[in-house]
Amino acid sequence: MSSRGGFDFKTSASGNHRAVTDDGGIVTLMEYMGKGGENVGDELVVLFSHLEYACKRIAALVASPFNSTLGKTFGAVGGSDDRDKPKPLDIVANDIILSSLRKSGKVSVMASEEDDAPVWLADDGPFVVVLDPLDGSRNIDASIPTGTIFGIYNRLVELDHLPVEEKGMLNSLQSGSKLVASGYVLYSSATIMCTSFGSGTHAFTLDHSTGDFILTHPHIKISSRGQIYSVNDARYFDWPEGLRRYIDTVRQGKGQHPKKYSARYICSLVADFHRTLLYGGLAMNPRDHLRLVYEANPLSFLAEQAGGKGSDGKGRILSLQPVKLHQRLPLFLGSPDDIEELQSYGDVQQKVNPGYEV
Ligand SMILES: O=P(O)(O)OC[C@H]1O[C@](O)(COP(=O)(O)O)[C@@H](O)[C@@H]1O
Structure with a gap:
């Protein structure tokens, strides 16, 4: 048994850790963040308690028998013709999180993949939240896992004097290296919140009987190499030469790691990344x-905190300065040695994007 952050960790025969208190009890996310654990500060705990609540509501919604109607895409929402139509689930998820963060009083601005511009919430909110409320929502109707991704920054107080639109935008465009915390919630056979406050990556599993997220995977360590690559393989003929050579090499077991790699692709970023954190290898688009x-920075932060890497195929994601809120880029996440080997092929970013239909 070892001791970290005020808790003891028991190691099972399989090598997994489980956090326990002195009296053998379990550790919840709130306890872990609090004074007996990481002591991240009361304001962040309040923010997380609201985020946690929102994500539990989303978890219930994606598992609801009524979401087969909710999950359908109905085109633009908001016009008078749409008044009585159900909203797509990613819009519902966005509304749920926005309302929870507003109630927390701890968030100055929220920037979401679903909104054109950041939404200013409270002048004195100490934090900035960026998020993708429901990634992978195209999978909902087949009950394939989905997820919420979030990143949290401090509000830049030196910008307080600027007009709301301007300071909202600049606060949201902070470099990933400034993240205070990030995480994702995976909605799958289990609902799991995986998060980092800058000292390791930890996963908490929702106990539906109590409504608490329980620490189940403290200090996740990604293996230096894996044996799995995760990519939409049907795009092979649109890939650049370097990426084709890399994938051809590792699947034949001719790479630096003399093992034949296997392919896995759920096409749901949170699920593909979660597997990669636990089993090693690479998840890429x-x-x-x-x-x-909303996606690359928060997940790269988690990858690095677990000993892995987040790259755009050329260099470190967290060193990039965002210039546009909805900026898109190639993303490679995973085991450090696998990412380095991939980058050594040079030409791995796909330049053509012909507009895929599925
Ligand atoms: O079509 P591709 O290139 O395989 O992309 C799949 C990826 O797109 C996503 O569905 C996100 O796309 P959206 O932001 O359009 O929902 C990820 O969950 C998934 O990893």
């Missing part, structure tokens, strides 16, 4: 598709 602010 080589075309300009995923968003720097």
